Amino acid sequence: MPISPSVSLADGVVIHHPELVNLYGCRIGAETKIGAFVEIQKQARIGRRCKISSHSFVCEGVTIEDEVFVGHGVVFINDRYPRATTDGRLQTEQDWTVIGTTVKRGASIGSGAVILCGVTIGEGAQIGAGAVVTHDVPAHATVMGVPARVSAVNRGSV
Numbered sequence: 001m002p003i004s005p006s007v008s009l010a011d012g013v014v015i016h017h018p019e020l021v022n023l024y025g026c027r028i029g030a031e032t033k034i035g036a037f038v039e040i041q042k043q044a045r046i047g048r049r050c051k052i053s054s055h056s057f058v059c060e061g062v063t064i065e066d067e068v069f070v071g072h073g074v075v076f077i078n079d080r081y082p083r084a085t086t087d088g089r090l091q092t093e094q095d096w097t098v099i100g101t102t103v104k105r106g107a108s109i110g111s112g113a114v115i116l117c118g119v120t121i122g123e124g125a126q127i128g129a130g131a132v133v134t135h136d137v138p139a140h141a142t143v144m145g146v147p148a149r150v151s152a153v154n155r156g157s158v
């Protein structure tokens with residue numbers, strides 16, 4: 001089922017291709033727009049008037065506040081040291097702990113960025129395309145590169 005009954009969709013959420021997304025156990029705020037081939041996992045929270053562009057992956061433990069832009073093919077991470085097995089048997093959810101990430105209001109994440117777990121992206125911050133974010137990003141900062149480094153602090157009022 002592309003949109004599980006366990007998903008909470010607020011008024012005005014726009015999903016142009018509901019048959020081409022994978023949403024389960026998550027909460028999506030009012031007027032948020034979600035593109036094709038997006039996966040949003042259980043316990044993820046998306047705020048109001050966000051744009052989640054096609055091919056992005058929002059995993060368990062991610063909280064995205066209001067008015068956040070997520071570009072195409074953005075990948076969030078919730079396990080810093082992933083392993084397939086423990087002592088030769090496949091891992092289950094009991095073998096690891098979700099590490100959360102928060103994206104504050106009005107931030108913008110460029111296409112192809114990877115957001116490591118346990119970070120906070122500050123209000124109005126801009127993440128460059130293809131960046132790998134490994135540390136917190138200050139409010140209104142622009143970061144880019146691998147690993148992402150601050151390149152400027154904007155004076156805008158987002």
Ligand SMILES: CC(C)(COP(=O)(O)OP(=O)(O)OC[C@H]1O[C@@H](n2cnc3c(N)ncnc32)[C@H](O)[C@@H]1OP(=O)(O)O)[C@@H](O)C(=O)NCCC(=O)NCCS
Pocket residue numbers: 076077078079080081082116132134135146147
């Ligand atoms: C590579 C990895 C294991 C390193 O973890 P770690 O040893 O705890 O590393 P730290 O977080 O202490 O970071 C050490 C340095 O490496 C950099 N770094 C960490 N991961 C990086 C990555 N993926 N790409 C580029 N630089 C990276 C950090 O920026 C830091 O450098 P800095 O302090 O100069 O900025 C981890 O960051 C990683 O990428 N894990 C894979 C997560 C994943 O893909 N999970 C699967 C989906 S849930």
